[in-house]
């Protein structure tokens with residue numbers, strides 16, 4: 001979990017490779033669908049460009065299909081999912097069906113001023129400043145409630161994301177009880 005620009009995507013890759021599981025990024029999957037011009041891509045393109053969230057039902061299909069692939073059978077790290085309380089409930093039911101459980105939720109914490117600077121420097125299609133601000137607003141409104149949700153379940157691991165990439169990876173692994 002973390003606001004747009006917090007470094008989730010980068011850290012997900014590093015952590016997943018240290019942990020020997022695939023990093024499953026819903027944002028990257030959707031961007032690929034847009035680039036391919038698939039049916040999914042055309043459904044989500046406008047929503048993504050405006051900084052909004054793709055609806056929970058569609059995301060449930062995307063995630064369920066992805067987790068059904070063989071590489072996810074021995075565990076996985078999700079990047080960018082769940083993003084709403086509805087998605088958290090969907091994830092719970094997917095995990096229950098698979099007789100798996102969530103081990104931990106890493107929250108990367110980065111001050112808002114740094115988030116905007118980083119996101120604008122990144123120059124992705126949805127990284128124009130107005131869109132970045134909208135994505136931050138959506139994060140606060142829809143996704144931030146998950147922090148308390150997972151805190152109550154004792155799954156939340158807070159990591160200071162305002163450090164070098166290496167430091168953030170090492171701190172995250174430590175929080176997960178692993179060595180860097």
Ligand code: AMP
Nearest residue numbers: 026027028048052053054059080081083
């Ligand atoms: P990200 O790369 O995680 O920042 O995602 C980029 C964009 O993809 C978001 O701003 C949303 O429009 C869309 N997206 C990615 N993951 C989700 C999700 N779990 N639920 C809804 N929309 C998503």
